[in-house]
Amino acid sequence: xxxxxxxxxxxxxxxxxxxxxxxxxxTIGWHISNxxxxxxxxxxxxxxxxxxxxxxxxxxxxxxINYNDEASMVAALNGQQFLIITMxxxxxxxxxxxxxxxAAKAGIPYIMPNGDEIERLGMQWITVCCGFWYxxxxxxxxxxxxxxxDKRSLTIYDDGNTKNSTSTLSQVGRAVAKVLSLNELPQDxxxxxLTLSTFLNQGxxxxxxxxxxxxxxxxxxxxxxxxxxxWTITHVDTKKRYEDGLAQVKVGNMAGFSKMLYARxxxxxxxxxxxxxxxxxxxxxxxxxxxxxxxxxxxxxxxLQRRVERMAA
Numbered sequence: 001x002x003x004x005x006x007x008x009x010x011x012x013x014x015x016x017x018x019x020x021x022x023x024x025x026x027t028i029g030w031h032i033s034n035x036x037x038x039x040x041x042x043x044x045x046x047x048x049x050x051x052x053x054x055x056x057x058x059x060x061x062x063x064x065i066n067y068n069d070e071a072s073m074v075a076a077l078n079g080q081q082f083l084i085i086t087m088x089x090x091x092x093x094x095x096x097x098x099x100x101x102x103a104a105k106a107g108i109p110y111i112m113p114n115g116d117e118i119e120r121l122g123m124q125w126i127t128v129c130c131g132f133w134y135x136x137x138x139x140x141x142x143x144x145x146x147x148x149x150d151k152r153s154l155t156i157y158d159d160g161n162t163k164n165s166t167s168t169l170s171q172v173g174r175a176v177a178k179v180l181s182l183n184e185l186p187q188d189x190x191x192x193x194l195t196l197s198t199f200l201n202q203g204x205x206x207x208x209x210x211x212x213x214x215x216x217x218x219x220x221x222x223x224x225x226x227x228x229x230x231w232t233i234t235h236v237d238t239k240k241r242y243e244d245g246l247a248q249v250k251v252g253n254m255a256g257f258s259k260m261l262y263a264r265x266x267x268x269x270x271x272x273x274x275x276x277x278x279x280x281x282x283x284x285x286x287x288x289x290x291x292x293x294x295x296x297x298x299x300x301x302x303x304l305q306r307r308v309e310r311m312a313a
Contacts, residue, residue: 003186003197004185004186004187004188004191005183005184005185005187006187006188014183014184014185015181015183015184016042016081016082016110016180016181016182016196017042017043017081018042018043018045018080018082019036019042019043019044019045019081019083019084019180020044020047020063020076020077020082020083020108021033021044021045021046021047021083021084021086022046022083022084022085022086022087022099023085023086023087023088024046024047024048024054024057024060024086025046025048025052025054025055025056026054026086026087026088027133027136027169028086028133028169028172028173029084030056030057031169031170031172031173032086032172032173032177033046033056033057033060033173034057034173035170035173035174035176036173036176036177036180037057037059037060038177039177039181041181042180042181043061044057044059044060044061045060045063045076045080046060046063047063047065047073047076047077047099048063048064048065049065049066049067050064050065050066063075063076064076067092067095067098070098070101070102070105073098073099073106074102074105074106077103077106077108078107079106080108081108081109081110082109082110082111082112082180083099083108083111083112084111085099085100085112097117100117100118100121100123101117101121103123104123108123109123109124110123110124110125110196110200111123111124111125112125112126112127112128112176119201124200124201126179126196126199126200126201126202126203126204127202127204128172128176128203128204128206129203129204129205129206129274129277130165130166130167130171130172130175130205130206130207130274131164131165131166131167131207131265131272131274132144132145132164132165132166132167132262132272133166133167133168133169133172134166134167134168134208134209134211134293134297135168135169135293135294135296135297135300136169136297136300136304137166137262137297138216138220138294138298138300139297139298139300139301139304140258140304141304142155143245143255143259144262145216145262147220149298149301151232152230152231152232153232153234154213154231154232154233154234155234155235155236156213156214156217156233156234156235157213157235157236157238157241157263157266158235158236158237158238158266158268159214159235160212160214160235161212161214162212162213162238162266162267162268163210163211163212163215163271163273164210164211164212164265164266164271164272164273165207165209165210165272165273165274165275165278166207166209166211167206167207167208168208168288168293168296170288170296171207171285171288172206174285174286175204175206175283175285176204178283178284178285179196179199179204180196182196182198183195183196185197194282204279204283205274205277205278205279206278206280206283207275207280208288208293209288209290209293213266216294217231219291219294220294220298222291223291223294223295223298238263238266238267238268239267241259241263242259242260242263242264242267244256244259245257245258245259245260245261245263246260
């Protein structure tokens with residue numbers, strides 16, 4: 001594709017209007033879909049297996065697909081300009097590749113996320129680098145940010161002072177909507193405005209809060225009206241917790257994966273802090289309130305529990 005809008009065909013519209021998304025009813029997919037719809041600039045189509053009962057934001061169109069029928073995926077993707085894939089980790093391993101290959105045959109130019117196979121098939125990609133989802137991780141139990149709200153217990157990595165970059169689910173949705181609402185290309189060589197092409201084949205870096213577990217705990221206490229005395233607090237060595245999680249995974253217990261993932265991010269000598277790369281200001285993302293986001297996370301606890309129960313059933 002030529003680099004400038006002025007070099008496109010006469011019927012070229014320098015906007016992304018038609019977005020397809022896989023996982024539109026999922027944890028992050030719902031927020032991305034909703035944020036795109038809120039701009040009023042996008043038609044959002046959810047690619048969904050027939051009979052799926054996932055809850056979708058109002059206004060999302062639905063296209064039924066069969067992962068074993070490439071023609072159904074190509075048909076659903078025809079005419080779309082951007083494909084967002086937000087699949088659950090439990091999805092069959094070949095599903096992502098099947099979608100990418102169908103997108104190539106449908107002529108989709110851009111995909112989020114994953115770069116390797118996408119580039120090989122002649123498409124371009126954009127991914128979002130956001131650290132852990134703050135509200136989701138807060139609600140997700142002891143193996144994530146260490147909070148068990150039912151037991152009112154907290155597992156703290158080391159001294160609890162290591163800070164991590166985190167982003168709320170809503171902030172991720174807003175970031176994707178901001179990028180996809182930009183002009184696709186600069187008008188000409190004198191146009192230095194921000195465009196979607198600015199982000200091609202690289203990450204969009206965002207953050208909501210750079211916080212430690214102790215910061216989170218102070219927020220939780222403010223939101224719940226509790227004190228230290230109301231909580232059972234345990235300290236663990238971060239690197240030992242990582243090794244314990246790894247040992248679980250090695251014997252097929254995937255409950256250890258979250259332990260590994262989160263413990264590694266809280267290594268005191270190498271934490272997961274993306275704040276130096278954050279592009280919040282560039283994208284015009286709003287500042288958020290930590291306590292408000294903590295309340296959202298606490299309210300999410302029951303929903304995540306119900307989700308686990310549905311999967312077990």
